[in-house]
Amino acid sequence: MSAEHLAFELSKEFLESIVQAVERKDAAFIASSLEGVDPADISLLLDEADSEQAKYVLEVLNNEISADVIEEFEEDTRKEFLNELSSEEIAQYIEEMESDDAVDAINDLPVRTREEVIAAIKDEESAAHIQELMRYDEDCAGGLMAKEMVVANVNWNIQQTIEEIRRQGENVEKLYSIYVVDDNEKLLGKVSVKKIILANAKTQIKDIYDEDIKSVETYLDEDEVADIMQKYDLVAVPVINLQGKLVGRITIDDIVDVITEQAEEDMQLMSGISNDVEEDDSIWAISKARLPWLLVGLIGGTFGAWAIGFFEGDLEKNAALAFFIPLVMATGGNVGIQSSTLVVQSLANKSAFEESFGRRVGKMLLVALLTGVVLAAISFGIVLWWKGGEEGLPSVVAISLICVVMLSSFMGTATPLILDKFGINPALASGPFITTTNDILGIIVYLAIANLLLL
Amino acid sequence: MSAEHLAFELSKEFLESIVQAVERKDAAFIASSLEGVDPADISLLLDEADSEQAKYVLEVLNNEISADVIEEFEEDTRKEFLNELSSEEIAQYIEEMESDDAVDAINDLPVRTREEVIAAIKDEESAAHIQELMRYDEDCAGGLMAKEMVVANVNWNIQQTIEEIRRQGENVEKLYSIYVVDDNEKLLGKVSVKKIILANAKTQIKDIYDEDIKSVETYLDEDEVADIMQKYDLVAVPVINLQGKLVGRITIDDIVDVITEQAEEDMQLMSGISNDVEEDDSIWAISKARLPWLLVGLIGGTFGAWAIGFFEGDLEKNAALAFFIPLVMATGGNVGIQSSTLVVQSLANKSAFEESFGRRVGKMLLVALLTGVVLAAISFGIVLWWKGGEEGLPSVVAISLICVVMLSSFMGTATPLILDKFGINPALASGPFITTTNDILGIIVYLAIANLLLL
Structure with missing residues (x-):
């Protein structure tokens, strides 16, 4: 087919x-x-x-x-x-x-x-x-597991195990491994179906079972279960309670759903949608999910307007100063999102050897300096060609860009790391909140530099 | 453990x-x-x-x-x-x-x-x-499949099949189903390992095999393979060539990697990172991946500056007009990203019953009207309270916001749909390109309305 x-x-x-x-x-x-x-x-x-x-x-x-x-x-x-x-x-x-x-x-x-x-x-x-x-809570291993699985006592032989498979057959659709437990239902290991097929009916489970088994405890967060199953390429993982007793099994299809939902959630956080909505939800539901972050943006924009108001005098003297507010602001926003995305992704692929906070921020600032200087040089050229150099505008734009790129990189790198430390989803840092903050900071930096250099 | x-x-x-x-x-x-x-x-x-x-x-x-x-x-x-x-x-x-x-x-x-x-x-x-x-190309079913699998001829009995499992045993680590083929290696169906375990050695494969089997063709794109395996909760899917001959097998662990990479790629596209880089890559590599979209943003910002330049006269007469450029721009950007994210996600969860282009855009415009009116009312209040109503600034900001929200929603909804039609990853529409475009449009709309209403 x-x-x-x-x-x-x-x-x-x-x-x-x-x-x-x-x-x-x-x-x-x-x-x-x-x-x-x-x-x-x-x-x-x-x-x-x-x-x-x-x-x-x-x-x-x-x-x-x-x-x-x-x-x-x-x-x-x-x-x-x-x-x-x-x-x-x-x-x-x-x-x-x-x-x-x-x-x-x-x-x-x-x-x-x-x-x-x-x-x-x-x-x-x-x-x-x-x-x-x-x-069990929906978002932990206990909430993901099913009770259907085939369990063999370590003292059984293959024949007894096959009888158990026959008995459980109807309930267990997905048969990958047989879990081996002792008389107290404590998980000891597993036997692969391949071994069951190839073994002699009289073979003792205790002679062939594999002690090397990954398991998770009921309280483990679903994201961590997903990480473990992905890292070790597991199609199923047994779940044990605090006493080591086998209580259930999680299969990979549920974990694939967890991974997909997580990615969707991160994307929605990044784009400032506050509830889990879909395109085919009602107009009212979609609007309600979108408004909160739009309002945050509006309030941020009002602060931005207020910040510009401080420099009203400068703008009245030189209206051309206003031309480059969007350029500086947009660059800051782009840099901030890029930085936070890189940090969010490396937080998602946690390795055993995390860089320290200082090293990460330090490295990101070096990247910012390099990109900032390139962008500053190009913008200097553009402004010089367009507006001429007399009013010092090219230098103001160029210097502001370097500062704003550095500042936004810092915010974009530090915010997700700090959110993560407090157990908040770091993807939030790529969203409208940080963008709004970066916008306001960018405006202030640009106009303050203009004020210092032009007056 | x-x-x-x-x-x-x-x-x-x-x-x-x-x-x-x-x-x-x-x-x-x-x-x-x-x-x-x-x-x-x-x-x-x-x-x-x-x-x-x-x-x-x-x-x-x-x-x-x-x-x-x-x-x-x-x-x-x-x-x-x-x-x-x-x-x-x-x-x-x-x-x-x-x-x-x-x-x-x-x-x-x-x-x-x-x-x-x-x-x-x-x-x-x-x-x-x-x-x-x-x-095979890396990104299609042929590029994902492995040759290791257990295949049984439809004319064999269980004993012969078990011998084959023994022979292949070393190579096939993950045994979920045995695929059944005819003498020409054409895929006919499967037998679950459970059936093999419970069957009698003399049972004929042809009497017990399951004809109801999902398969994919070698040329199928990896995203579609992922969709199929996720939809039908498969742990492995056989791959056939154009003649229906069984040529390999894809297992879920490879698909989990595809899903994860896809999500990361979408996130990077959204945040304007042009190569697949990670936080621990070199400073040079990261800068190189970030600069292209930052340059696009810079050029966009220059166009924005040029657009504002058209209205230099208005700005000189009323510097307060400049205050609200960031507010209008940021709102447009946020709305655009929200819209495109919703569309991108519903494109990713393709259902058989897609709404038409017109209906989707129409619905999104209604949402935009609703959110736009709310934002306009609030901003009208803020501007009135702060600046007073005499210069008509509250109305200009409010009307501009409605227009910009509608325009950005349209762009954010239509762009991913059009990209998708041309086979381009629609997540690109949530990235800096569309944000930059929305910024420029927002500026022009705002200043043009101001020009019309205030002069």
């Missing part, structure tokens, strides 16, 4: 035909149209339909596929959809999900409904798993 | 002790210190050492571990390190690598050395695999 076949006919026409089938209650047509279509694709399709239509379609499909479709819904769609269902109906779908996805879905529900749904789950083990997982 | 144990003592002291051991040629100390340390950690350690020291350490370790360490090196470190080795030495390490990593390493070498290294590889199959993979 090629890539073309992957992206099957998810066209508006196909959606339309499904919607029409829903309206005439044509279950047979829906079932045959969606036969063999991946739940991820059905989910994309139903994201565009309304909740009642989606409800009918999912009733036509079998519960297992419907549960997969619900898992794949975007959060907004899922909330809206689950709202249409009774607690019993939700519980039916929840029972088909892996425990981590079940908890994600339940967390979308109003608090009161959650209890009802859990009470309506028939399988006691599932209910217990869900209740256990709900204790 | 807890997270604390994962981050083992990668301290400066440990590095120092290894470096000293290298100097006194104490192989025994090195071997025992690094016993059981993950290659990814050894790699981080040696990233800090110089190439000759790294060479000695890797000679002490066994070839397989050394090859893993070399794979994990940062690109710069690896290039420098391989430069220290003879072609025969490189070939020895290459032979221990999986084919995709081998090709990555070989591609770091000068063209002439590549031929020598391939000629020095003793295992003919490895050499053939590497030569095959080198034909």
Whole structure:
């Protein structure tokens, strides 16, 4: 099957035909149209339909596929959809999900409904798993893990382990390694599926298991889990509690989502969008997410205006001075963002050998001096050619640029490092706050230098 | 093993002790210190050492571990390190690598050395695999795939398949599924390892294999491969050629790297850094990567100055007009970046049901109108309170803000959509180019409105 076949006919026409089938209650047509279509694709399709239509379609499909479709819904769609269902109906779908996805879905529900749904789950083990997982914060290893995994006691042989795989088979979709524990469920190591396949039925687990296993503790932050799985190229990582007891497993698909969300969040922080919004959210939601930082920018701009006001006299004497305010300001802004981005990225790829604060800032200032001198020389030439040298304007612009580039580099380098020290996402430093600050500083530096040199 | 144990003592002291051991040629100390340390950690350690020291350490370790360490090196470190080795030495390490990593390493070498290294590889199959993979572009599915995988003929039984796993065992580290092909090596489907474990030795592959398999073609772009693997939660995807013949396999760890690099690249594009540099690169390299966009900004600033020059008369009559240039400019810049970021993110999460260009721009203009009116009202109040209303300045600032917010929103929405249509990375639209353009437009709009209303 090629890539073309992957992206099957998810066209508006196909959606339309499904919607029409829903309206005439044509279950047979829906079932045959969606036969063999991946739940991820059905989910994309139903994201565009309304909740009642989606409800009918999912009733036509079998519960297992419907549960997969619900898992794949975007959060907004899922909330809206689950709202249409009774607690019993939700519980039916929840029972088909892996425990981590079940908890994600339940967390979308109003608090009161959650209890009802859990009470309506028939399988006691599932209910217990869900209740256990709900204790953990969403953003830590405990909140990412699922209870589904194959665990072998160290005293078993291969035959017993295969029986356990058979027993767990239905629940564990993704089988990569079998985790080995002692009688107290303490994690000891793992056996790869390859070894299981190649071993003799009588072989003892204790003779073949691999003690060299990476694991994470329940409280570990999701970003750190992502770093570890990425660094060691893991497809799954076992989760242990403080006593070393194996309590769950995190698979790479959840971590890929964490990495993607993190990148999106950083990008939004950099661009001054304060809530997690998407282009297809409502006009009001988007405006609300955008206004706070725009207001910060407006207030910053007012301070900038006030700073320029100080130098009103200079501007009245020499209006040409105003011409270069945007140039100095924009250069400062660009330099600040460049610096902070480099620092943010190197903070994201933390190595064991961090440079000290002083060395980093020192190096960035050298880069700033070099780029500042180049920019100053070029701008000196431009201003000299355009305005002539008599009023000293070329020197004012050139000297200001060097100072502003140095200052913005310092701010752009120091701010993310300081934010990071306080546990705040350093990407914030590439956003409108630092840009606004740099703007105001740039204006003051430029006009102050003009005032000193021209008067 | 807890997270604390994962981050083992990668301290400066440990590095120092290894470096000293290298100097006194104490192989025994090195071997025992690094016993059981993950290659990814050894790699981080040696990233800090110089190439000759790294060479000695890797000679002490066994070839397989050394090859893993070399794979994990940062690109710069690896290039420098391989430069220290003879072609025969490189070939020895290459032979221990999986084919995709081998090709990555070989591609770091000068063209002439590549031929020598391939000629020095003793295992003919490895050499053939590497030569095959080198034909593909780095950024497509063919360039990401490895030749190592377990393939079963559809006419085999489980016993024969297990024999094949045993034969391939050494080469295939990550065993998730067995791919099923016909006599012409055409991909037919897969069998999960779970099925292999639970099946009877005599069971025929043709009776149990799963035809429902996602695959990608060799020419597919790496971003699309990443989208597919993420959408369908795949840990590995088989790669086929135009004839449907199975030619390789891509595993999720490589895709995680693609996703991370893409996010970093977007962030660098947004912040106007033109090459892929890191904070620990040389001062010269960083400056060189930063200057191009700073120069673009400088030229933009010069145009801005020139635009202001047109209105020199107005500024001489009313210097207070200059006060609000930064405010209008900064607001335009912020709005533009916010808009483009939202569009870039929704382009990255392509759904089957894209809004049309007109609808997207239309919606964004409504958001702009709403936010613009709010900002205008607030700025009207501020300017009125500060400067009084007599010169009409409050209205000029307020009306300009509405216009600039609308204009910047339009630019920020339309530019990434147009770039995307032409196959250019739309994240470029959040960068200094669009900011600079918005700055100039903002200045012109503001001063033109002032000119119309105040004179």
